[in-house]
Amino acid sequence: SQQGEEDPQALSIQEGENATMNCSYKTSINNLQWYRQNSGRGLVHLILIRSNEREKHSGRLRVTLDTSKKSSSLLITASRAADTASYFCATDSPGFGNEKLTFGTGTRLTIIP
């Protein structure tokens, strides 16, 4: 698989349920970030987790990182209709300065009211 592959590709759940999306990558990373993209809109930064961190929380979001498995997960708890969007993980490689991001293919999340 390529750097930054999310699964599932699409996920539909009922409002109020939790949504879990996974991301795998292949090379060493400095940081892993999750972004949300509403249809036809820009990328909204959700959370950044550093390579030396294992878990991070922000509101209803919980991100885990397992560098030994080169994988990350994004959990959205108590989902709302407004959470309907595509979610992407993006990694940057070790090094100081510019850290270009390599994006995954994304998970399209649909919350059913």
Add this chain to the structure above:
Amino acid sequence: EPEVTQTPSHQVTQMGQEVILRCVPISNHLYFYWYRQILGQKVEFLVSFYNNEISEKSEIFDDQFSVERPDGSNFTLKIRSTKLEDSAMYFCASRGVRFNQPQHFGDGTRLSIL
């Protein structure tokens, strides 16, 4: 909260014409980026820019592409002679100077080449 702004939101151009996409990064950011997303595909890195010069560019960023920071606020992407395959959503992003900071993206410019 400060935002990255991009103009125009949609640009329609004839093949072979030059286009300039404009971005105003967040004011205290020093690292700037362009990415593109062809419909239904991944977001792809094009170029990064720091201290008034290109830091890194991808294979996509060939001689037809150029970037410029003409003044203290704007950051532009120019495509000299557009091709049909340049049709995509182009995103500008910027990042603060401190290490391990996220990149913040604009809403993008949808470029349609006819």
